[in-house]
Amino acid sequence: MLYLLFLLLFIACKGSFLKTEPDVRSSIISVLEKVTVFIENRYRDINLDAVLGFRVLQGIVTQNEKWPLERELLAQHTQVESMIKKLSSLLEKACLYDLLSEFAPILGPHFWIIPHSWNQTDPLMAYSSFDAANCFTEKMSDACFTYLLGTWKENGNSCIVTSACRNAMTKPACSNYCLSHQLLYFLFADVKGCSDLLFLRTQDYKNIFCASMMKINLEIENNGFNVSSRDLFMENIMLCGMSGFSDFYKLRWLEKILTWQMPKEGCFGEPSKELERSSGVENQKKLLRRKVYFAYV
Template identity: 65%
Template sequence: MFLLLIFLFKSDLSKSEAETRNIIIPALEKATFFLANKYRDINLDAVLGFRILQAHLKGALEKWASKRELPSQQAQVKSLVKKLSSLIEKASNSLGQSDPEYFKEFEPILGPHFWMLPRSWNQTDASLAYSTFDSIDCFTEEMSDKCFTYLLGTWKDNSKSCIVTEACRNIMTKFGCSDYSLSHQLFYFMIADMKGCSDHLFLAAQYYKNIFCASMMKINLVIESNGFRFSSRDLFMENIMFCGMSGFSDFFKPSWLETILTWQKPKEGCFGKPSEDFEHSSRVEGQEQLLRRVKRREKVFADGCSSHNTAVAVGVLGGFLYYY
């Protein structure tokens, strides 16, 4: 009887995972439709989000290689990978022409083989989360961009990579940071991982990741308790994408997946402002807006589609697919 119960539990679990995949894949197909329509106009973050999605899809295919019961899902995902390869290349070419200097600085993270995925999973430890957060940003995006280019080796022509300046060390390890400053601190250590940087700072990478993601989980739980206000959704998804890629499986909550899927625009396939909110704001702010606070983070189109919202959403959905 005990063995039968285990078999039934595993059977139910497998069935629920298959159903989850059947929900995620169509959503990703819709998002790819958005990319096909907007690849000439999206920003660098959007291209990065779709590249991270592609890495997750390839990872999922590797996991499923021995599972004969998933032929239709494998075919769908293989088709998505193929479409994304072509569209990301086209979008990258457009970025290279519209802003060649900025594109050159971040070109390495848009490469098809840059992003590696976790092979084992951890859970966040709530006791490591900050008790209080700084009320203002710890640093500007320009400062974090510069630190990223030092790791990537793109801060000047033919320059060395994995350089850790004192200023970067200080801001990227400062405790108490919140919101995008916090997620960019984690992103800094993620880039160092992908580059294989050997500075002694990165020997403590897991220590910092544990603290950062525990704090990011705390932020996400607050966002959830506040009813997922639109202004918080982008950060909420970015936290899931980065911490999921860092191996923290408790960010892949089924209820969060269900909620995020409701934010996708069914016609456009993108993520952004709900139609009624955008119709009001667009009359006030103009048909296309660029939020000045961040140079590359956001671009909102006339239909309410957001480059950054869509980027982090597809990265998150890809993470859920890979995890399940």
């Protein structure tokens, strides 16, 4: 959740957005302050998504050094920096880095980069229909990620593209988390600077994936934002936003997302009872790797 809100905060600082929606940043910062308090109280239960979101946040703020000079914006920048310092200290205490060493590179403070140019999705590039069955397993996608990141073994080489990964990560008509993981695969390759011939078509795949993810998000919206679809909805915004597609940053979507925060607790959704009952490193590993909307933050 943190990653999405801070990406939206970044978009809200764009000049054209500022002129039309002056209160957007204040609303997001207010929500984030409540999230920060929640994490402060429950940092031992924090999940991988929250740490990942925080690292994306750091990349956005550190790379976006030229904030507008208006007094109000400078004050808000100070608020954001204060939250970053507090969250950084709390997430270091969470000790997730040892639990998920295979994903350590993406949890580094300088891994993520923000887009420097923006595109719009083309509806004509979206899949006409989606494969109802899963295209590949989470175990398969995790393995492909580690081959790119170089964490498949100690001191392993990075940017390895196996034939199985090539087939899985370019399989057409995938949907839901399989589709978002396909996009994530190409984002990792971008950041790592991988030079396999597959990645000469990175932008083509991004265009197809994000057009299809926009189609899915519009369907989720038309269906009334069912609770079970909200995590996927937000993940699609985050990943395609990071891929440079600005049409995922819709004001009506932001306004809807902000209503999902629980006002007293500060989190989004409901605490996972399964996580509350869990104990031990192995249980934490299993739970932290799962994509469950009701996981903390």
